[in-house]
Structure formats: structure tokens, C-alpha cells
Amino acid sequence: MPSRQKSIFLLLVLALVANAGEWHFDDANAGAGLVTDLRLSASSQVEAAAWAEYAKGLYILGGKGATFADAAPHFSRALLHLPDSPYLLRTLVGPRLVAKDWSACMAELAPVVAAHPGAVMPNLVYADLLEEMGKRDEAIEHLQKTLATTAWGDARVVKELAQKHWAAKQGEAAADLYVQALRHESLRDNVTLACAAAAIWHAYAEVLLAEATEPSWGLRRQVASWRKRARRQVMALAKRMEAAGDASASKESGFDERLLVGSLLADLGEWKRLEEYIDTFAPTLAGGASRFAWADLRLRLLGQRQDIAAMRSLYRELLADMQLPRALLFAAGEFYLEHEQLAEAVEVFERLQGSEPNNMGLRLQLAHMYLQADAPQKGMALLAPVSVLPARGLLLRAHLWRRLGDQERAYADMKKAAETAKAGKDDDFFSIGYYFTLAMICETTGRIDEAIEVCRIAYKREPENPACANFLGYLLADHNRELPYARELIDQALAKEPDSIAYLDSRAWVYFRLGLVQDAMIVMADLLQRDGEQEDSEGVIADHAGDIYAANGYMQLARFYWGLALDKAGGEDARRIRAKLAP
Structure with a gap:
């Protein structure tokens, strides 16, 4: 039977039942032992009338060109008959809430709450609608009346x-309200x-306490009183x-009240009592429906104690369960990242990304982790299916291209990322890190003038940042540009961070470029004594040391440091250093 015909049939049946007061049968029926009094009870008549109105609404809604507004009056009358029906309430307000049509929803619900001030759910919804319309005071007043009508x-x-x-x-009103509520016998045993x-x-x-700049004795006493309560x-x-x-967990809803109390113990800092x-x-938690929530509570306790070993062990145990909720799975990944267990973090985020393939944030985070793990090919493969990357996705791909040695593609993605960020008015995108990366790529691809200009922009944005001053100064010195200004910039950086190995190397190098080779050697010797070589992952400092010692006539020392530099350098830098070492 087509749905519209079903609606018509239901409408007719319910309307007939609703309007039936008494059906009369002849004496023959009575003599046959049949029921002759089919009168409905008052409550049954009300219920039948409600569902008849509901059926009318469905019938109208199924008509050609009908809108919800056409059927809503019938749904409203149905709820007027049965105000405690959650199904009828959802039917009436659901479409309006989805459409955010608060005024229409209120108009249709108003007769119900007026007729039934003690019906809890319609009145709660009505108060929410008042709040959505910016009438919070009216919402509060409405709920106060509902509270009085229901006698708490x-x-x-x-x-x-x-x-x-x-x-x-x-x-204060909220706090006092709960004090009053728990004095009522009907509410006293309600755990939630x-x-x-x-x-x-x-x-x-x-x-x-937070709002008082200088808490008085009276206020401190008030705070202590509420805390004690x-x-x-x-x-x-x-x-x-x-x-x-276990009785407190055996609710039809599956809600475990014990967890709520445990969370409060944690919130109040009662860690010993929580343990x-x-x-x-x-003993009763293993395999239970709320086992993950209990595990999360235990993790809070272990985190407060900074028992990293125990947290690591518990996360390992939890990860063996493939039903682990997303929140705990994500927390495990964050834990591994925080404690520099990159391989474990990658495994967790691969699992997360596999379950949410359309989550761009997870995809980008995992690709960045592949970059950190020196697996740029995996990062590129993860980004490949995405046809349109956001600005930060393009920036990440530029870093991946750079790690793969394709500097031109890295440059192209850096420029495209900037265009995307500008189009989206994402001013936060243009961090100092962005400018530094772009400058390095420009330098590598031979765009020296652009690299210097990019560094100038970074320095102009944060002139007090020693990293900006040093970067621009070093770049100018490295390319024999504006050497006095480069020296000034490097001095500025060292004034703020005098022990920085990188900045000392910049000073030695600008002295070398200025022809102050003895001064350069003194600075270089000082930073090498500070184990500057340990911070020289790419061999740049060792290469500089070789050049400076060679300029001062110490060729054996020069060759020694060039050898160290060659062990760390690659590509064009390695070929350049080999040329220096050639007999």
C-alpha cells in the first residue's frame, strides 16, 4: 500500500476511534457473549485524538507541494494532547530546529507550554528557544515557573x-539553586x-578567586566555604x-555514575582518594562497557603523578583493543609525540587516518610526522589524492619536496601557499618560519635577491627577534652584500643571545668576509671550544672553520675541518668541499 494511502487509512481509523464515545450492539450480540461496551477511557480518548492529529499532519505533509508549515498545526495539537511524548515533540520541533527557525518553533510550541506548564520537555525546549533568540532573562524566568509548577x-x-x-x-544564583534543590527529598538521592x-x-x-585582584578576608572565607561544600x-x-x-552502573542508559564521581575527585585534586x-x-572493570572511560580516568591520575612508564604501559594495553575510542586513540598519539616516540605516534595516527580518510587535519598531521621521520615519500603519497590543498598543506608539501631534493617544486608550492593564504585572508599563515623557509629555498635555487628581500620582510615584521636579525645578517655576509650592515645585524642578535653558537658562527663569517681573518679565527676558536661542532648537523660551521683557518695559514687545521664538513655535507656543498681538499 503506498505511503499516502497508509496515512489516509491511519487517519480514518484514529479519527473514528477518537470520536467514538459508545458503540451499540443488539441483544443478540450480548447473548452471544460478545463485548458490547467498547467505550474508551478518558486517557485512551486523549491518546487516540493525539495520534489522529499526528496522522492528519502526516497526510498533509505527503501531499504535493506541501510544506512543514502546513502540517505543523496538527503536530502542535497532537503534542497538546500528549505533552510528555518525546516522539511528538521531536516531530514538531525537529525540522524547525534544523532550519534554525526559532520564532516559528516558539509559536507552534507556545500553546503546549501554556496549557501544560508542568510538562518538562516542552518547557525545557521552549526555554532554550528563548535563549537562542537572545532572551536569556525570559528563559530563566520561564524555567523558574516550570520548577515551581513541578514542585522541584x-x-x-x-x-x-x-x-x-x-x-x-x-x-551565585546557580550555586544557591543547587543548595535549595538538594534540600528537597525528591531530588536528594539523584546522583547526577x-x-x-x-x-x-x-x-x-x-x-x-580568579575575578578578585586582591581577595579580601571575607571573600577568601566564602571561597573556602564553597570548596568545602x-x-x-x-x-x-x-x-x-x-x-x-556495581549497582550504580546498572542503568538502562548504560551510564556509569561511578565515573562521574571519579571525574569530580580528579577535578577537585583529590588524587589519593581517586586512587x-x-x-x-x-576487579569489575575489565571488559565492561565503560572500561575505556575508566582507563581515561586512570591516565589522568598517572599523568598528575608524572608516572610516564605506567602511562606508556597502559596506552600499550589500550592500543591492543581495536575498539579503542577515537578520543583515547588520539590521546595516545599525542602522548607518544610529547615523549618523542615518533614511530609509535606514526602507528597511532595511521590508524586514526585510516578510520577517517576525509579528515584533512589528520592527513596533514600524519604527513608532517612522515616528514619528521625522514619518510618524505610516504608524506607525498598521503597528500597525493588531495586535489586542492589548503595553504598549510601546500607549505607542508613544499617541505616534503625540499627534503626530496626538488627545490623548484618546493619554491612553487611556497608561492602557491602564500597566494592561497592571502585569498583566504589568513594573516596568521605568514609566520617567521614561513619567511625563513622561503628564503632558504630561494637561496638554494639561486634567487639570491629574492631570498634577501624575504629576510628583510621577516626582520621588518619582528625587528626585536634575534633570529630575524641573524638570518638577514648572515645571508648578506654569505653573499658579500652590505657587509657593515650585516655585521651590525649579527651584533644585534648576539647582544640578546651572546652564547648562541649559530650567531657566533655568523660573527666569525662576517669578519671573514670583511677581511678581518684574525678576528674571525678568534671567534671561531671560541665557539669550537663550546662544542659548537655538536650543533653543526650540516657541516656549515666546520666548513667555515676550514676557510678561516686556511686564510690564517693553518692548512692542516683547515683540512681537518673541511674533512669534518664533508662527512656531513651533501650535493653541491660536498663537491665544493672536495675541491678545497684536492691536492
Whole structure:
């Protein structure tokens, strides 16, 4: 049967039932033992009327050219009959919320909340709509009326009202609301409400302290009082959970209230008590539905203790489970990165990226990790399927091309990245690191004038940054440009970081270019005594040392340092150094 015909059939049946008060049968039927009184109870009549209105709405919605607005009055009347039906509520407000049509949604919901001020869900939604429309004070007032109408009988109203007080920066009102709520017998045993109360009390104490430039004795006493109340609440909840055991986790929703209490112990810094709390439940956690959340809580405890070995062991155990949630998987990857375990981090992020192939952020992060792991081919393969890379993706690919030795493609991607960032008005893209990288690529590809100009831009942006001063000074010196100015720039950098090996090398080199070879040798000897060679990954300092010692007539020393430089250099630099070593 086509859906529209089904709707018509349902409409007719429900309308008939809804309007039936009493059906009469003849005496023959009664004599046959058949039921003759088919009158509906009052509640059944209300329910039938509600679903009849719902069916009418569906019927209208299925018509050609019909819109939700045509059916909404019927859905509204259906909810008016059954205000506690979550299904009817979703039917009425769902499409409006998706379309963000707050005013229409409010208009359709208004008759329901007016007729049923004690119906919790419609009134909560109505208050949210008021807030969305910038009427937070009205939303708070509406919830206060709902709370009074329900006689403080529903924790959801309390929590929503407290949240709105908090969002309005009415922390004291939110905190006091929970104090009042927990005095009501109907709410006293609600664990989630008690946890929310403790969280608000603790947060309010911290806000009070943070907002006071010079806390008075009275304010400190108030802060201590709220902290004490929060701590007392959480400690009592922890004891209650331990006494209840697994019962506190056996909810239909699958929600584990024990976890909520454990998180609060962590938030309050009660680490010793948290350890005892976790150990109490440890035997029952293996294989449970909430095992990952408990593991996350234990990781917080271990992180606070800085027990890296135990964290590493727990992450290894968790990663063996292929059902590990994304949040913990990502945390594992971040942990490995933070503790310089790049290979392990790569494995984790490969797993993440495999499960989210369309996540550009993960793709770029993994490609960057391949670059760090000196696996540029893998990085390029990961970026290859992406037809349009963002500015930072192009920058990353430029670094990969550079590592692969293709400087021209690296240059092209650097320029394209800049164009993309400018088009997107991404001013944060143009960091000092971008200019340094572009300058190095320009120099490598023979674009010396452009390299110097790029360094000038970087120095102009951050004239107090010694790295900018040194980079420009060294580049000028290396190409015999503006040597007095280059010396001035390098001196400026060393004034701020006098022990920098890189800056001392720049000074030695600018002295050499200026013909002050003895001064250059003194500076070079000083930095070599400081183990400057250890920071010379590409052999540049050793190469400079060789040239400076040769200029001073110490050829054996020169050849020694050129030999060290050759061991680290590659490509054109290696060929140039070999020429110096030739007999």
C-alpha cells in the first residue's frame, strides 16, 4: 500500500476511534457473549485524538507541494494532547530546529507550554528557544515557573536553570539553586544532580578567586566555604558509590555514575582518594562497557603523578583493543609525540587516518610526522589524492619536496601557499618560519635577491627577534652584500643571545668576509671550544672553520675541518668541499 494511502487509512481509523464515545450492539450480540461496551477511557480518548492529529499532519505533509508549515498545526495539537511524548515533540520541533527557525518553533510550541506548564520537555525546549533568540532573562524566568509548577520534582529543570544562570554569569544564583534543590527529598538521592551541584560549587569558588585582584578576608572565607561544600559532597558520593558497588552502573542508559564521581575527585585534586576509588572498582572493570572511560580516568591520575612508564604501559594495553575510542586513540598519539616516540605516534595516527580518510587535519598531521621521520615519500603519497590543498598543506608539501631534493617544486608550492593564504585572508599563515623557509629555498635555487628581500620582510615584521636579525645578517655576509650592515645585524642578535653558537658562527663569517681573518679565527676558536661542532648537523660551521683557518695559514687545521664538513655535507656543498681538499 503506498505511503499516502497508509496515512489516509491511519487517519480514518484514529479519527473514528477518537470520536467514538459508545458503540451499540443488539441483544443478540450480548447473548452471544460478545463485548458490547467498547467505550474508551478518558486517557485512551486523549491518546487516540493525539495520534489522529499526528496522522492528519502526516497526510498533509505527503501531499504535493506541501510544506512543514502546513502540517505543523496538527503536530502542535497532537503534542497538546500528549505533552510528555518525546516522539511528538521531536516531530514538531525537529525540522524547525534544523532550519534554525526559532520564532516559528516558539509559536507552534507556545500553546503546549501554556496549557501544560508542568510538562518538562516542552518547557525545557521552549526555554532554550528563548535563549537562542537572545532572551536569556525570559528563559530563566520561564524555567523558574516550570520548577515551581513541578514542585522541584524533576532534576532536569534544576540543571537546565542552573546552566542558564551560569551562562548569564550568575554564578551565585546557580550555586544557591543547587543548595535549595538538594534540600528537597525528591531530588536528594539523584546522583547526577548531586555531581552537578558539586561541580558548580567548585567552579564558582574558582571564579570568585580568579575575578578578585586582591581577595579580601571575607571573600577568601566564602571561597573556602564553597570548596568545602563541594569536597564534602564529592567525598560522600564516593562512599555511596563504593557501598553500592556495581549497582550504580546498572542503568538502562548504560551510564556509569561511578565515573562521574571519579571525574569530580580528579577535578577537585583529590588524587589519593581517586586512587583508592579506582582500586575499589578495578576487579569489575575489565571488559565492561565503560572500561575505556575508566582507563581515561586512570591516565589522568598517572599523568598528575608524572608516572610516564605506567602511562606508556597502559596506552600499550589500550592500543591492543581495536575498539579503542577515537578520543583515547588520539590521546595516545599525542602522548607518544610529547615523549618523542615518533614511530609509535606514526602507528597511532595511521590508524586514526585510516578510520577517517576525509579528515584533512589528520592527513596533514600524519604527513608532517612522515616528514619528521625522514619518510618524505610516504608524506607525498598521503597528500597525493588531495586535489586542492589548503595553504598549510601546500607549505607542508613544499617541505616534503625540499627534503626530496626538488627545490623548484618546493619554491612553487611556497608561492602557491602564500597566494592561497592571502585569498583566504589568513594573516596568521605568514609566520617567521614561513619567511625563513622561503628564503632558504630561494637561496638554494639561486634567487639570491629574492631570498634577501624575504629576510628583510621577516626582520621588518619582528625587528626585536634575534633570529630575524641573524638570518638577514648572515645571508648578506654569505653573499658579500652590505657587509657593515650585516655585521651590525649579527651584533644585534648576539647582544640578546651572546652564547648562541649559530650567531657566533655568523660573527666569525662576517669578519671573514670583511677581511678581518684574525678576528674571525678568534671567534671561531671560541665557539669550537663550546662544542659548537655538536650543533653543526650540516657541516656549515666546520666548513667555515676550514676557510678561516686556511686564510690564517693553518692548512692542516683547515683540512681537518673541511674533512669534518664533508662527512656531513651533501650535493653541491660536498663537491665544493672536495675541491678545497684536492691536492
